[in-house]
Amino acid sequence: MKTEVLAFFDRVRPAVDDSLEGLLPSESTPPSQIHRAMRYSVFAGGKRLRPALCVAGFGIFHSDPAPILPVASAIEMVHTYSLIHDDLPAMDDDDLRRGKPSCHKQFGEATAILAGDALLTLAFETMSNCAGFNPAALLRASAELARSLGTRNGMIAGQVLDLEAEGQTLRQAQVEAIHAAKTGALLSTSVWLGAYLGGANESDARNILAYGRKIGLAFQIVDDVLDETEGRDRERRKATYPSVFGLDPSRRMVRQLTEEACQLVQPLGASSSTLIEIAAFLETRCL
C-alpha cells in the first residue's frame, strides 16, 4: 500500500512540475528578478501533497489527470505564496525553508512580498483560464479556492489566530479551529476541487470535502508530533496538539481521524483507493 501511494506521488509530482513550468514566466522574462524569486520558491522541492490530493480527487472519476493539472498547479502556487509570506520577518521570521534560504533571505523582503502576491494572482489567472471545464463550475471552483484562503475560516484566518495565540494557553476547540483554518481549509479544498471538477455529485463531493478536513487535521497533528519528537523548530510553533494533549493522545487522534476519513470515501468503491492510501500514508509518518 505504501509502495502504491509512493508510486502515485512519483507520477503526480513531475506532471505537476511540468504544468507549473509552463504556467510560470521563465526566469529570463522581464522583470526577471520577480520570476526568479517565484520559481525559486515553487521549485524548492515541495512534496506536492495538495496537488496530489487534487489529482486523486479528480482520479475518482477520470483516468487521465491532464485536465486538472492547471488547477493542481494553481493550488501549489497559493501554497507557495503562503509559505513565502509566512516566512517574512514580520510573520514567523524563518531564514530557512526546506533547508534552503527562505525567499526573502535569498531575494530581499520587497521581492519576497511581491513574489507571494504574484503567485496568488497567477493562481487565480490560471483558474480563470482553465480550458475544458464548464465555466459556471470553474467560477464556483475559483470562489471556493478563494474562500479556503480567506479570512472567514480560511488560511489567513488561521494565520491571524496563530499569531494572536502566541504565548497563550489554548483549549482544544481553539487549537482545532486554528489548524482547520491554517492548514485544513486549503488541503480539503484541494481534494474537493479535483472531485467537484471531475463531476462528483453534491453528496459525494460533500463526503470528499469532509475526508479532506479529517486528513488535513491529522496531517497537522502529525506535523506537531514530529516537531515534538524530532525536536524541530518548536519554539516558534504557537498552538500544538502535543503541548495541549500530550504525545500519545495526539497519536490516537491521528489514528481516529484517519479511520473516519477512510470511512467517508469507502462507499465510493475501488476508485477511492488512492484517497485511502494517501490517508494511511500520512498517518504512518508519526507512528
Next chain:
Amino acid sequence: MKTEVLAFFDRVRPAVDDSLEGLLPSESTPPSQIHRAMRYSVFAGGKRLRPALCVAGFGIFHSDPAPILPVASAIEMVHTYSLIHDDLPAMDDDDLRRGKPSCHKQFGEATAILAGDALLTLAFETMSNCAGFNPAALLRASAELARSLGTRNGMIAGQVLDLEAEGQTLRQAQVEAIHAAKTGALLSTSVWLGAYLGGANESDARNILAYGRKIGLAFQIVDDVLDETEGRDRERRKATYPSVFGLDPSRRMVRQLTEEACQLVQPLGASSSTLIEIAAFLETRCL
C-alpha cells in the same frame, strides 16, 4: 462639464461604498483584527476613481449600474491591497496614507501584509461570485483583472521596475513602461471590465481599453507634475516625467494623451460622454 463629472463621482462613490460595505466582513466578525485592518484601509477616503471608470464603461451600455458594482468593488479591493503592500517598510516605507497612519503603522506589519493578501483574495472571490453575467465572460473578466495585477506588464511588474529604477537615469520608454504597468494596467482594465461585461463588441472594447491606457498614463504624469509643483514627497519617487522631460513638456503630453483618449471613444456617441468628461477632468488637475 466639471460639474457633471463631479456629480457622477458623487453618485458612484456611495454606491461603491455600499457595495464594499456588504462584501467586506464586519469588524466584529472573527478574527476581528484583520477585518478592522481591511476596512480601515478600504474606507480611508479613496476617491474611487477606478470603480468610477468601471461604472462609466458599463454605463455606455446600461443605465442601471447595480450589476457592475461588485466588479467595481473588487477593483477597489485590489487597488487598496496594492497601496497597503506598497506602503510596507520593505517597500516604499510610508507612514502616512491619505493623511492617516498607513495600515502597518496602525495595525502592525504582520496584519498589514495579511490584510493586503486578504483583500486580493476577496477580490477574486467577489469576481467569481458575481451574479447576472455570462459565466464564460466573467471568467475572462477575472483573468484580465489578474493579468493587469501580475508580473507581465501588470501592477507587480511596475512595482518591481520602479524599485529597480531607484537612483538610475531612465529613458522615456522606460519611464513610460513603468507607469503603464504600475498604474496604467489596472486603470485601463477597470474601464475595460465595465465595457466588456456591459456587452461591448470586440472593436469598441479595444478602443475603450486604449482610452484607459492613455488616461492612465496622463493620470500618472499629472501625479508627477503635482509632486513637482506642490513639493510633495518627491524624494521617494523614482521615475517621474518632469524629472526626465521637464514640467512644460510633461503638461503638453498630458494634453495630447487626453485628446487622443477622447478621440478613441467619441465614435461611441452620446453614451461615451462620461468617459470624455472624466478624461478632461483628470487633465485639469495639473493645469
